[in-house]
Every structure is written in structure tokens, then in C-alpha cells.
Amino acid sequence: MDDKQPMVYEDLPIGEEFADEYVLTPDLAREYAEGIADANPWYLEHSPFGAPVANPILIVAQHARLFKTKYITAGNVHTRHETQFLNPARIGKVIKVYGTLVEKYLKRGREYLVMECRSVDEDGIEICRDRRTIITHYAKRPE
Numbered sequence: 001m002d003d004k005q006p007m008v009y010e011d012l013p014i015g016e017e018f019a020d021e022y023v024l025t026p027d028l029a030r031e032y033a034e035g036i037a038d039a040n041p042w043y044l045e046h047s048p049f050g051a052p053v054a055n056p057i058l059i060v061a062q063h064a065r066l067f068k069t070k071y072i073t074a075g076n077v078h079t080r081h082e083t084q085f086l087n088p089a090r091i092g093k094v095i096k097v098y099g100t101l102v103e104k105y106l107k108r109g110r111e112y113l114v115m116e117c118r119s120v121d122e123d124g125i126e127i128c129r130d131r132r133t134i135i136t137h138y139a140k141r142p143e
């Protein structure tokens with residue numbers, strides 16, 4: 001049974017925290033690389049870091065899933081994104097993803113949410129951080 005709640009702008013508190021984790025498996029890295037047609041050997045065989053690492057955008061894509069850990073997010077539209085890549089994501093590590101709702105505002109009749117996220121591996125090494133803005137329940141504006 002799914003216990004996720006609808007995403008209601010008025011009910012989302014600034015400071016709400018989100019967390020998730022996953023194992024960065026070789027299959028996950030390979031499937032992502034194949035899905036974006038990027039067969040760089042760094043992601044599939046070896047890298048200058050001593051072993052394969054994940055495509056950095058794979059890690060960022062996991063941040064987008066954070067709202068989905070608590071809410072039904074159908075209809076959201078990603079509008080802005082700033083990312084800092086700090087360290088490579090090593091295949092085989094458990095990756096912990098954290099996020100905080102830091103801002104929300106109305107603009108031109110639409111509801112915006114701003115979340116700051118970061119990914120850290122099981123050894124405490126920060127992989128990346130980002131700040132992302134979404135519009136909730138994108139719909140055509142009244143004329």
C-alpha cells in the first residue's frame with residue numbers, strides 16, 4: 001500500500017527534510033550509461049580513480065526522486081537547477097541522498113518549491129550537492 005500524500009503547496013513546511021539511499025550497482029551505472037548512449041569506459045570498466053565511477057548526472061537524477069519519497073509528484077515541472085560535483089561516485093557504494101525544502105513562492109499564478117540536496121557515500125564522502133526549483137502541479141494559467 002502506498003502511503004504517499006498528495007503534494008499540497010500550502011501544507012509543505014519550509015525546512016522539511018527528505019532522505020533516501022540506494023546501492024550504486026554496476027547494473028544501475030551500466031543501464032544509465034546505455035540509456036543516455038554514453039559508453040565512456042570510466043562508467044563501465046575503469047577510470048583514473050582506480051575503478052569504475054558513475055556518470056555524475058545519474059547521481060543528480062536520484063535527487064529528483066526525493067519529493068517522491070513522501071509525496072505524489074505527478075504534474076511537477078523542473079524549472080531551474082544548479083549543481084556542484086565534488087567527488088566521483090564509486091560503483092558498489094551505498095549512496096545516501098538528503099534534501100531540505102528551503103524556499104517556496106508564488107510567481108505568475110504558479111507554485112514554486114526550492115530544494116537543496118546532497119549525496120554522500122557510505123564512507124561519508126560528499127559526491128555532489130544541488131539546488132533545484134520545481135513548479136508544482138503545472139497547469140495552464142487562466143486566461
